[in-house]
Amino acid sequence: MLVLVSPDTVVRWHRAGFQLYWRRLSRPRKRVGRPPVKQQIRELIFKIVADNPTWRAPRIHGELKMLGFKVSERTVSRWMRHAPRHPDSAxxxxxxxxxxxxxxxxxxxxxxxxxxxxxxxxxxxxxxxxxxxxxxxxxxxxxxxxxxxxxxxxxxxxxxxxxxxxxxxxxxxxxxxxxxxxxxxxxxxxxxxxxxxxxxxxxxxxxxxxxxxxxxxxxxxxxxxxxxxxxxxxxxxxxxxxxxxxxxxxxxxxxx
CATH class of the missing domain: 3.30.420.10 (Ribonuclease H-like superfamily/Ribonuclease H)
Structure with a gap:
């Protein structure tokens, strides 16, 4: 049986196949490594960055440690990069x-x-x-x-x-x-x-x-x-x- 389709349909099928192919290859395996950072800690990091723009990761990590939060300095540094920026910088x-x-x-x-x-x-x-x-x-x-x-x-x-x-x-x-x-x-x-x-x-x-x-x-x-x-x-x-x-x-x- 001959089926006629439009070029746009062929392109759409190809894009769907491409997404399915790479989704299967990228399927997550068993989670390894450290547990995810809690939202409370992330929000606290963002607040400290906003209130103290001159502070760097070691000082913020020390402050979190004194507050009883267990998080590595490297994690603090990583989440600092995602902190919302002040509108003046934009x-x-x-x-x-x-x-x-x-x-x-x-x-x-x-x-x-x-x-x-x-x-x-x-x-x-x-x-x-x-x-x-x-x-x-x-x-x-x-x-x-x-x-x-x-x-x-x-x-x-x-x-x-x-x-x-x-x-x-x-x-x-x-x-x-x-x-x-x-x-x-x-x-x-x-x-x-x-x-x-x-x-x-x-x-x-x-x-x-x-x-x-x-x-x-x-x-x-x-x-x-x-x-x-x-x-x-x-x-x-x-x-x-x-x-x-x-x-x-x-x-x-x-x-x-």
């Missing part, structure tokens, strides 16, 4: 982005599933001033050496930005920030689990997924590069942007 970050758009670029990764349920990683660098993608590439294995080469291709000496926003991805290691500094660019790290601080890059990822990748099933690296390159041509020349006052990155001439 305001300072937004001021930094508004005052230096022509000098800021951002880099990031996003993953794309393949037809065989593998994962490809797309690396890109985007300029804040005109929202242009300065460079992109695709790989199955993103190492720090590979990332360094991509940065050298993204920033010819005369075109280098002054600031480069990046997150705390483990793929960067210590080598990538060191190379960025050697290029006379200041690496600016976002806070842990704060994707809004790299909002320009995150918005491009969302646009690329909604307008392109959600409608195709990728075979391999070369197959993924072709549609992204084609999409970038449209993105730069024809697609209008709210953040650019309804203009395009390459300043499309309106019809008269």
């Amino acid at each position: 305001q300072r970050w937004m001021t930094f982005l508004r005052n230096h758009p022509e000098a800021i670029a951002a880099m990031d990764f996003f993953s794309v599933p393949t037809i065989t349920f593998g994962v490809l990683y797309v690396f890109f660098v985007i300029g804040h001033d005109r929202r242009r993608i300065l460079h992109f590439n695709v790989t199955r294995h993103a190492t720090s050496e590979w990332i360094v080469q991509q940065l050298r291709e993204a920033f010819p000496y005369e075109l280098a930005a002054k600031f480069l926003i990046l997150d705390h991805d483990g793929k960067y290691g210590a080598e990538v920030p060191a190379v960025i500094r050697s290029m006379v660019i200041k690496p600016v790290r976002t806070m842990v689990r704060c994707p809004w601080q790299n909002g320009v890059a995150e918005r491009w990822v969302g646009s690329c997924r909604r307008e392109l990748l959600d409608h195709v099933i990728v075979l391999n690296e070369s197959h993924l590069k072709r549609p992204i390159a084609s999409y970038l041509s449209y993105y730069h020349q024809d697609r209008t942007h709210y953040g650019l006052a309804k203009q395009t990155p390459e300043q499309r001439t309106p019809c008269t």
Whole structure:
């Protein structure tokens, strides 16, 4: 029996199969290690951080110990990174982005599933001033050496930005920030689990997924590069942007 289905249905089936495949591989085994931190302790850590912004993990750990809570200093340090930030810090970050758009670029990764349920990683660098993608590439294995080469291709000496926003991805290691500094660019790290601080890059990822990748099933690296390159041509020349006052990155001439 022949069954006719739409391309969107095939893509939806593939995404569902991809999720099921990796969910089974990632199925939790028997819990090992230390017990989870109680909510009371987490909230107390957050309160101490908010009331005493200059305190570090050793002092907070000592205070908790004196209060009768049994928790390690390493656990305190880990949960301090998740503490809600003061609104003034968000305001300072937004001021930094508004005052230096022509000098800021951002880099990031996003993953794309393949037809065989593998994962490809797309690396890109985007300029804040005109929202242009300065460079992109695709790989199955993103190492720090590979990332360094991509940065050298993204920033010819005369075109280098002054600031480069990046997150705390483990793929960067210590080598990538060191190379960025050697290029006379200041690496600016976002806070842990704060994707809004790299909002320009995150918005491009969302646009690329909604307008392109959600409608195709990728075979391999070369197959993924072709549609992204084609999409970038449209993105730069024809697609209008709210953040650019309804203009395009390459300043499309309106019809008269």
